[in-house]
Amino acid sequence: MSEHYPALLVILPLLASFFISAAGWLRPVCCFPLALAALGSSLLVSLGLLGDVISGGPVSYWMGGWPPPWGIYYRVDYLNALVLAVVCAVGFVNLIAARPSVEKDFPEKAGPFYTLYVLFVTGLLGMVATGDAFNLYVLLEIAAITGYALIALGKGRAALSSLHYVFLGTIGACFYLLGVGYLYIITGSLNMEDIARLLPPLYESKVVTVAFAILMVGVWLKMGFFPLHAWLPNAYTYAPSPVSSLVAPLMTKVMVYVMIRMVLTVFTVDFAFLVLRLNEVVVWLAVIAIVMGSLLALAEKDVKRMLTFIVVAEVGYMVGGFWLGNQAGFTGAVLHILNDALMTLCLFLAVGNIVHVNGDSRWESLPGLFRTMPWTMGALVVGALSIIGVPPTCGFFSKWYLLLGAIQGGHYGFLVALLFSSLVSVVLFFRIFEIGFFEPFGASHGSAHGEGGPAIQEAPLGMLVPLWMTALGLILVGLYTGEIVGRVIRHAVPGMML
Amino acid sequence: MKTLGLIIVGLVGAGLVYATIDFPPFGDPKSPASLHVSPRYLEKTVEETAVPNAVTSVLGDYRGFDTMFETTVIFCAGVACFLLLRIPRRRSSGPRQYRHRLTGLTFRIKEGGEIFLPLREFEPVDSIWTPHDFIIEKVCRYLIPFIQLFGLYVIAHGHHSPGGGFQGGVILGASIILLSVSHNLRTALNRMGEKISALFSPVGVFIFAGTGALCLVLGYRFLDYQALAALLPGGPIMARSHGILLVEVGVGMAVMGTMVWIFKNLASRGRYDEGL
Structure with a gap:
């Protein structure tokens, strides 16, 4: 059975989504258990794959039994095995936390909601696992369409922000497709490794250069890389909380993975770093992204909206780390995909709990929260410490590698940007802690609670357990960083960067 | 700006x-796109899949995995429209x-009341309603029956001529939409209810x-249709052809239902x- 893992990983949730959709009409109670079973089995398969890759090296799978240049194949190596496990884990944990808010906010739409939820995760898994440039586009479409629909489900300006996202996301996907089309014209192949094999004699061709440029811009647009981030804050703010805690940790991270995969496997490191010599420029772009993302976050007075700008800054971390072009930077970038997915999940889940209980996440709703929602705020503190980069949370370790990469590469601009952003994060989160802890518990709740202070009004257990699983995960991943880097990421570093 | x-x-x-x-x-027979992977599709399609139409064999078999997800994209679009537009409680x-x-x-009929009347015999009286033209109706x-028959033909004959699940499904879906446009939405709903169309796509x-x-x-x-040889007559090569047909039927259903x-x-x- 284990040789079928790469296919099962995607097929199980895909098949389940059809059953969930049908169950929405015939037996709505079954929707959630089906979704849980689908993502749970995917998680197990992805862990099995990770184990296989660690023990036996990369795995590949020919869809339909056709050999690579003709058919589509999936290839799981050290790099994407890790990302696959993260995507599954985040999707699964967030699904558990999603249930109370779904039942509260749109109970009659649970069927289609869970269908799109599972399909979104399926799309992301396929994007990460595939070894075919066009197949990646098809799965990107699935993840995008389901993402737009889920985001538009929110209240207020959600539909408008989603429409904005639809326009920009479609442009991004089109650019990616154009890039792949140009590559196909010049090489005649869609298979990633096959393209890489055919490209070297064509490095001087204008087609390859333009294909690279347009493909990168498309991917950057989809990941919200700074000047192209305009769609991101509104879309993630107005989305319903179970959706923002799904899309925000995963979509941008998977697009960062796609960027790394495209440079590593399709265009090859030699082309990107030696022929085009883009690294210096892109790292400076990342510096701007980090600084601007942090500054814009500083201007916000809504926790959720502030987090979306932190996501923008974090994208800069990963892009910059990768384009530093040395081993430490690469390790930091890949490790940060894992860590940032977990940190973002933890923070968005915590905010989701606050929204679930209080109705919104603006600063006016924060006072006294440490007393009324101690568990939620405790997890928020862990997530915040990780974003700031305090050991032993995992955020510290990836930042450490990124700093190391900046020093080794002699790129002090990036170094300063990283430190600046950490300092800004300290300010951002301690402002929240201050309001939540010290500010007098407002007149809104008044004296009804009497002398002993306000009663505890915590989110339901179904939301607290996944939140704390994530928070503990942050610390665990931090403690096992050595293992993760030594056993997995070290093998993914391309030869040129060693 | x-x-x-x-x-x-x-x-x-x-x-x-x-x-x-x-x-x-343009049109260069020596361009990489016509030399690298396509020759095998064109030369070996009959030998390997028993399907003369190379477009169908590439879509249904060589790159069938892509087509499966393209169909899923259509399904996603249907679910997305439903999720965002459907108003569950009657306004x-x-x-x-x-x-x-x-x-x-x-x-x-009072506010919020059910419409129980057989719509063939009644016409709504309101400002936006326009009487339907007898000839068009x-x-x-x-x-419509001939359109549907043609749709089935297009699905079934995709192996030999231009066509297949997507095109046939669109024709079938368009026939129901035509019914709704030429009569009214409720007539179309009586023929193909909400639940049926919603179940057709998954x-x-x-x-x-x-x-x-x-x-x-x-x-x-x-998706290695050879395996179907164990269940269908005709050996592994014919099984590929049959597998493609099965898949095309699925695509046709999904496209029709979603449309x-x-x-x-x-x-x-x-x-x-x-409605319309």
């Missing part, structure tokens, strides 16, 4: 055109009136993915009450 946008668009366009300098000449739209065509009697009634995609999963269960790789489903949601603004 507008000028800036225009400049960017101009630059990107210029970049794309600039790259065409190094394109292989009060004020009282409505219906006139009996033969006797001229008028019924008033009759012509469409006689046309069932259609499930036929596709399920065929693939069946191959996996039978011990081959996912009708999306149309109903859009046309009635999610109320499934009155």
Whole structure:
């Protein structure tokens, strides 16, 4: 059975989504258990794959039994095995936390909601696992369409922000497709490794250069890389909380993975770093992204909206780390995909709990929260410490590698940007802690609670357990960083960067 | 801002055109795209899949995995429209009136009331309703069965001529939409209810993915239709051809169901009450 893992990983949730959709009409109670079973089995398969890759090296799978240049194949190596496990884990944990808010906010739409939820995760898994440039586009479409629909489900300006996202996301996907089309014209192949094999004699061709440029811009647009981030804050703010805690940790991270995969496997490191010599420029772009993302976050007075700008800054971390072009930077970038997915999940889940209980996440709703929602705020503190980069949370370790990469590469601009952003994060989160802890518990709740202070009004257990699983995960991943880097990421570093 | 946008668009366009300098000449038989993977598709399609139409064999078999997800994209679009547009509780739209065509009697239906009247005999009386043209109604009634028959032909004959699940499904879906446009939404809903169209799309995609999963269960790789030789007559090569047919039927169902489903949601603004 284990040789079928790469296919099962995607097929199980895909098949389940059809059953969930049908169950929405015939037996709505079954929707959630089906979704849980689908993502749970995917998680197990992805862990099995990770184990296989660690023990036996990369795995590949020919869809339909056709050999690579003709058919589509999936290839799981050290790099994407890790990302696959993260995507599954985040999707699964967030699904558990999603249930109370779904039942509260749109109970009659649970069927289609869970269908799109599972399909979104399926799309992301396929994007990460595939070894075919066009197949990646098809799965990107699935993840995008389901993402737009889920985001538009929110209240207020959600539909408008989603429409904005639809326009920009479609442009991004089109650019990616154009890039792949140009590559196909010049090489005649869609298979990633096959393209890489055919490209070297064509490095001087204008087609390859333009294909690279347009493909990168498309991917950057989809990941919200700074000047192209305009769609991101509104879309993630107005989305319903179970959706923002799904899309925000995963979509941008998977697009960062796609960027790394495209440079590593399709265009090859030699082309990107030696022929085009883009690294210096892109790292400076990342510096701007980090600084601007942090500054814009500083201007916000809504926790959720502030987090979306932190996501923008974090994208800069990963892009910059990768384009530093040395081993430490690469390790930091890949490790940060894992860590940032977990940190973002933890923070968005915590905010989701606050929204679930209080109705919104603006600063006016924060006072006294440490007393009324101690568990939620405790997890928020862990997530915040990780974003700031305090050991032993995992955020510290990836930042450490990124700093190391900046020093080794002699790129002090990036170094300063990283430190600046950490300092800004300290300010951002301690402002929240201050309001939540010290500010007098407002007149809104008044004296009804009497002398002993306000009663505890915590989110339901179904939301607290996944939140704390994530928070503990942050610390665990931090403690096992050595293992993760030594056993997995070290093998993914391309030869040129060693 | 507008000028800036225009400049960017101009630059990107210029970049794309600039790259065409190094394109292989148009229609060049020696271009990489016609030398690398396509020759095998063109030369071996009959030998390997028993399907003469190379487009069908590439879509259904060589790159069938892509096609499965393309069908899933359509399914996603249907679910997305439903999720965002459908209004589950009936919104009060004020009282409505219906006139009996033969006797001229008028019924008033209270706010939020159910429509129980057989719509063939009654016509709604309101400002947005326009009476239907007798000729259009009759012509469409006689046309629709033939349109549907042609749709089935297009699905079934995709192996030999241009066609297949997507095109056939669109024709089938369009026939139901034509019924709704020429009569009214409720007539179309009586023929193909909301639940049926909503179940058609997941069932259609499930036929596709399920065929693939069946191959996996039978011990081959996912979507490797050879495995079906154990269940169908004609050996492994014919099994590929049969597998493609099965999959095309699934695609046709999914496309038809989703088209009708999306149309109903859009046309009635999610109320499934009155509409086009």
